[in-house]
Amino acid sequence: MKVVVLLSAGRHPVSGLGALPRLEAQAIRLGAALGPMRGLHAGPDAEAVAEALGRGLSEIDHVALGAGADPVPALAAALRAAAPDVVLAGRRGQGGDETGLVPYALARALGATLIPDVIAARPGSEPGVIEVEQALPKGAARRLVVRSPVVLTVHSAAPEPRPYAFGQVRRGRIEPLAVSAPEEPAAVAIAEKPYRARPKMMRGAPAGGSAADRLKAATGGGEAVQADVMVSPEPREAARAILAYLRQVGVLPPPARAG
């Protein structure tokens, strides 16, 4: 099963220095279990993705592109030539516009199925089929059986990335790849300026409430007014009250019916 990992020129969220996005490092770990794997990067600078070599990739193809150019036509042409069964990517490539559209556009260009938020992947029971697990909220998951080719975007709950190894970076190769794809100019000119953080809405704070109300909403404790306090009950009585409350809240299933 042929695997390609899409790499982007990410930035560290705190220092702003070039760094491999964590999700892409996790994607490398997921892909290693599936078969022979190569990296693919489209951008002006190949050195931006050298860290991926230290996370377990041995070869990366680099498509040279101008800064700010749309990477989708070049990546689609490269992937058509390579014809992988599985393409792995982070949820959102970093360094560009960060709309998260690239995996979706590539899946459409390749005629592949896109599965988001993958935490595990293994070859299926028959050829041409892959079994993936998808993360759902609150720790649940969904097991899917999909016909290849597939594009998988990785969820942060996937296994931890491999530790960084300097020797692998020295041994690994980044090879330039020439593709013939029309380089399209950006469709709409978008005005840009330095980012300024804006205040977020406070959850649960009453409209027009006082500062004390907002503090109470921020630290929780809204329901404490109606608190139900049992002082020194029999342990059995306390246990019944707790179970009834948990069932009313909906975190404990109701007792199974007789029969």
Added chain:
Amino acid sequence: MTRARRDPRSERAAAARPGLTRPRFELFARESGRRPRRNPRSETLAQQVEGPSRLRLDRAQTGRAAAALAPERAEPAAAPAPTTIVVEAPAFLVAVVPDLAGGRLSLHDRQLFDAARTLAGADGGVIALVGTEGAEFGPAGADRTARVAAPEGYDPDARAAAIAAAMAALDLRHVIFPETPDGGDLARRVAVLAGEPLFADVEMVAAATLMRPARGRRVEQRAAPARLITLAADAVAPYAGAPREARDEPLDTFAAPASAILSAERIPADPARTPLGLADFVVSAGAGVTDFDAFRATAAALGGTPGASRVLCDAGLMPREAQVGASGTVLSATCYLALGIAGAPQHLQGIAGCDHVVAVNTDLHAAMVERAGLAIVQDAQAVMPALIAELAREREASA
């Protein structure tokens, strides 16, 4: 001209006190909309204590003083029953595609309607594109509701195709999705399918401009509203206007394309292995718990993820990953069962996001008891075996 011009002469004439020999004016009673002016003389008069000859003042009578000072305010009239706003023939439609997790509108979903209302302005209408019945879309701010076919099982491509078809059929000017795992995924599928640009993760919404961060939040991009938009959480307030009618808009049924997903099976969360930050129900131990086998058995029997206070983790009695609080994990659980935890401020910060809290503690005055929806003032060591026994009794009764 922004406000009505004041006429000080007629204002003064209106404040004149009639029936006095010389002109006197009641200037405090003037309803200017500002903070009422203090009159120290009348405040002192109101504080006078009746009785002996010498003047005595009760300075503690702040209430009476304030009453003497404040002019009689008219009781605010009862708010009239909100009338439903009807938009007969909207010039264009702005669609909202809420996630409807669990069949209900989340706070994020409600915020979408306010953003849609901003983009629709006075002429446009807001339409909710939903797959299921059940939720009330009128009070949330929808002028129209359209049912798009919801595929059986997991088939996001079919859902995206149905929304793209509705976009063409209803000639929607904008479609707004929530930037959540599900909503963001759907928005990108629709964008690729319809070949429309997507303005993702919008953090500021105005009628003519949208703003989104890019390049690792180092720049912000501004542009006129695109056709497809995803809205970040808590960027705008939920819709707070009068309810709207949410009239049903007929929509042709849509045949879904064949899917490459051969099977989909939901695996419920295993509470013992779920990371604490994701868990739905956390059972947590504090210094009031000494028998940890009983605690783990209780957590397993209740189906909760085990957590602990900082004291226990520092003592090495529970693993560090289980620590709840500001220096450990901040929870997003629905329910939190605190066994023998008094509730240090740093611990309470960790459970600020929990909807329901149950506290078992020997101290009636503990902060956790105050925070809890159900508080049991009893030794946690005695309650844990009782919980296990009660669950076992229920199982026996049903067997």
